Amino acid sequence: MILFLVRLVLNALALMLVAYLIPGIGLSGFGTAVIAALVIGLVNALVRPLVELLSLPVTILTLGLFSLVINAAMFGLAAWFVPGFTIVGFGPAFWGALLYTVFAWLVSSFVGGKE
Secondary structure: OHHHHHHHHHHHHHHHHHHHHOOOEEEOOHHHHHHHHHHHHHHHHHOHHHHHHHOHHHHHHOOOOHHHHHHHHHHHHHHHHOOOEEEOOHHHHHHHHHHHHHHHHHHHHHHOOOO
16 A cells, blocks of 8 residues: 555656646646546556557557557546646647656656555
């Protein structure tokens, strides 16, 4: 449980950094960032596998590049669910999702371990 909370807080901080670095992404505060990080995790765990399965032919046709579009769409979907977390347009969603993925990967590699 402690490891989950540490990862959640670090991912929220990473999301705040993404919002700071990418124009077009906004967060109203740290509490919103924590909720948004949780929603991003839920969307990636529950919705993303179905979307990837349904778009598999397009992903194969584009040699996997369409998965970047799916990543941006899931990031935008999470912003749609969380009040105070805004993304204006596809460009900020694309670059924000890409940067957040890198930060979340770094958090996972440094925190490590499984519960």
